[in-house]
Amino acid sequence: MSDPFKLFNTLGRDKQVFEPIDPGHVRVYACGPTVYDYAHIGNARMAVVSDQLVRVLRHIYPKVTYVSNITDVDDKILNRAEELGVEMKDITQKYARIYNQDMARLGVGLPDLQPKATEHIQSMIEMIQRILANKGGYVDGGHVYFDVRSLPAYGGLSGRTLDELNEGVRIEVSEHKRHFGDFVLWKPSQDHEVGWQSPWGRGRPGWHIECSAMSFASLGLPFDIHAGGVDLVFPHHENEIAQACCATGNQSLDAYAKILGTNGFVMHEGQKMSKSIGNILLVHDLVKEHAPVVLRLLLLKTHYRQPLNWTSQGLENAKLLFQRILDIFSIQQPQMGTINQDVWAALLDDLNTPLALVHIEALIRKIRENGYLSEDVNQLYASVVFLGLMDADHLAVVDLPSPGEIEALLAKRELARKSKNFKVADHIRQSLLKQGVEILDTAGKSTWKYRL
Ligand SMILES: [Zn+2]
Incomplete structure (x- = not known):
């Protein structure tokens, strides 16, 4: 009997045994990228962690649906389009394609569904209507706002009270808001801006409503696991939850997703990555310098909830580790075996990939000391395949020629x-x-x- 799968739930802040709403069909959603530039390694971390989570779930449950959206309407995209004098979709189509290519190189499988915000405007309008009908929002001057005071539990995910909301709220100067924590569900578009007809005039959705509406449309509410980066917990995930609670008329914060999984941020050589320092690591550049499999391995070497410090020394260590694995396979060609039990137990314990890799190193030592026993080598192969580092069929390393x-x-x-x-x-x-x-x-x- 295998151990149960445990996951840390940011909602409630404890590690708990994962019990799916329907064991016959596990449903997962992760907030995807806003596509107007190349993905950075922080975006890749979210994608790799979610991919690894889904691999574990698929190993346990017969059916898993993984949804991750593409945000293809946003003020940042609009500004970029204006700067470049092109249409918004020229930018979003290009960067959505590059995002998927870059993630595939890291061994990240495409989500089962990858809804685009611009294709779900009607679902968003309908959800906003439900929120208004349930008295969770108000209309003012072509804007629709969410009324944070309508949900007593608001702030429960990030642990903020209504009075503390002014800290960290994105600056949205508006004379229409009734509380500084209220946020936009719909806003008017100028004639030259992209917009859709709605009951509140021509406009476009706020960012947060996208995810609530698309996860509702793709998975139904509530679903099992919502994944995303720690930088999005407040306000984005908090607001996604609030909208879902209000639209469904259920005041409990788990009316959206039962488990909120949150991955930590990525630092570069001990520093926060930022445009002003100019130290942002783009996947598109990194894959030119390093085998993508080494990047994935390095992303898995830190536990997903911890901050990850990306260093050139770490890259070198990951490369050496993977080379040692390949050296074993060049001496004793493996067949597909079963995943090493210690590796599997580590993954079941809140997706502890660094511990899984410690067990892989122990297995490498054992294989060398015991004369390359095929059973051990097969276990090693199955384990690295499970971690998304190699292909299951023909000993190919992810993204290298087979x-x-x-x-x-x-x-x-x-x-x-x-x-x-x-x-x-x-x-x-x-x-x-x-x-x-x-x-x-x-x-x-x-x-x-x-x-x-
Ligand atoms: Zn989202």
């Missing part, structure tokens, strides 16, 4: 060499090296190995 592809190129190179076409042969060698594969020519035979 052994089959490499063998085909080696055969092509051999033909080129035989016909003395050394330029082609050398090109194949160089391009594989750039992709993390080294060709070794010894005693008239060419072999290869991954070199990260």
